Amino acid sequence: MNLRRLVRTSSFRLTLLYAALTGASFLVLFVTVFWSTTSFMQHQIDITVAAEIKEVHTAAVDDSTDSLRRAIESSTKQAGGFYYLLQDRDGRVLAGDLPPLEPVIGVREWLEPQRLPRYPKTDIRGSGEATADGGYLFVGTSAHEVHELRESVAQSFLWGVGAAMLLVLAGGALMSAAVLRRIEAVSQTSRDIVAGDLQRRIPLNGSGDEFDHLADSLNAMLDRIGVLMEGLRQVSTDIAHDLRTPLTRLRQRLELAQQRAPDAAALHATITATLVDIDAILQTFGALLRIAQIESGARKASFRTVDLSELLHTVAEIYQPAIEEKSQTLRADIATGLSVHGDRELLTQLFANLVENASRHCDAGARIALGAHRRGDAIEVVVADNGRGIPVELREKVLQRFVRLDASRTTPGNGLGLALAHAVTTLHDADLQLGDNAPGLRVSVRFAAA
Structure with missing residues (x-):
């Protein structure tokens, strides 16, 4: 030496x-x-x-x-x-x-x-x-x-x-x-x-001293960086995959419109369909930007005490008509006096996404339940349905960006709903769990009481 x-x-x-x-x-x-x-x-x-x-x-x-x-x-x-x-x-x-x-x-x-x-x-x-x-x-x-x-x-x-x-x-x-x-x-x-x-990774000598503690922390940081890099790579791949289809349709539609004889009705239909695809693309990018903003933690500065009971009743009232139009039922069982510390807008979007996701993946006649109760020092909000559910091996994966159960991606959606929900719960130091409702899916969100 x-x-x-x-x-x-x-x-x-x-x-x-x-x-x-x-x-x-x-x-x-x-x-x-x-x-x-x-x-x-x-x-x-x-x-x-x-x-x-x-x-x-x-x-x-x-x-x-x-x-x-x-x-x-x-x-x-x-x-x-x-x-x-x-x-x-x-x-x-x-x-x-x-x-x-x-x-x-x-x-x-x-x-x-x-x-x-x-x-x-x-x-x-x-x-x-x-x-x-x-x-x-x-x-x-x-x-x-x-x-x-x-x-x-x-x-x-x-x-x-x-x-x-x-x-x-x-x-x-x-x-x-x-x-x-x-x-x-x-x-x-x-x-x-x-x-x-x-x-x-940094080797540990097993002594448990401050160097082992530092090495363990650095290894955890490297693991996190590795996950983020893998997520970035996956996001880049998924963006390219998800946007390729609508962009290809846009090009084909415009090419056909260019080759056909001038027809006002056909041109109007092409423009309408094109706008739908563009809106879907913009919605995807908007969701990505919103997830990135949430994960940055910038929204924590606006945290306030939120009346969770009143917020969940509002979400139930807004989605009740749309759910009934699909011949589904929504039952709300929300305790009074529940409050959490957080961002009201993000929490509203969180539970709106969960209720909307349940309705979208259930057939006619499905039953959806929205419940909220105090469990000891925590508040648990549950959105459950009796639909097809999510296989156990995919429950962690569907919380990532662009992951969809429909591998062919023929159904509407961009695979960002649960990823956005996961980002909001992480920002609020809450715990989001996907479980089996036998049948169907049970989504549980646990908050620390305000």
Whole structure:
């Protein structure tokens, strides 16, 4: 894998940020531990030195210079791990094992003093005080352990932060490599699709992580695009197929009119028939444009609360006379107080199409039922008939554009009625189902109640 590409990934840059944060955290921890341990040990030394100074004063009986000198000489001979210094006001050493010091009162440290008789090299921390006659008394002990602890903590920090940085960078490289592999799979799939393999899909590794979730979403999008492209191809084919017949008839009719002798009646009949075919063509294109407009979702902006009960009664009243003229019956069973959120015009066209479709595909004497009732949190509208129905294997297909049960296309119609109904229900987030009315067709539309 390209190292340069690896280090330029966002995941590796994020790893560097985490490494910086980890280093900063180690630094804060180091400073805290360093300060607390050093302060604790220094405090312990100060307590020990103070206790030893108190012992010196106790051994001296009084605070005279001679008593202090004898007490310090005795303590020096015992070599108890302390350093002593007693000097007069002029700075001359009276007792002890340290060279003359500047008379600093209080706690002081003497780093890397000159070589002493008992220890070749050490650091001394102690406390000094003025004597009663103006001299200077200093008692100290080795601070070498404090400095060793400091060095140990510093080395531990360096080793710890070094190991942590290596682990973070190695983990970042591994994570970036894994991310690159997943992204490369998406890129390769995209290139294959661009090259023409429209069935190619992004592989999932089964981990259920965010990449699998993204891949699943992208695959669903590709499936949807594939369906739309197939639908577009099918629509183009169906348009060419459906318009070829009326256009051919138009041409033949006009050719015959051109070849015949002038006859006003025949010419008028030709023009009338031609206008019928043109109207059918315009109706087809109008239905296609209306479906496209509905599927775009632009009509959602005009959604309002619609009195569905009143709307369905209106549709039943409008189609009642036409249905009775065909010796059919229409029975309406519509509950009151039903309302949905939607476009009134589109909903009217939806149920008008369903009622008209039922009447068109039923023979004389057929019974058509239009019902609407509340079912829990939903409202169900049903248009049922006892006609020929639709075979189970074709019920999903007839919701597509230009799909007709009459494969020969000798009967009137353009195969867009149920496609338009399906588009309207989808726009309204409703569920349209075609079922068996035993005999006949049962069309159910379920809405969420407003």
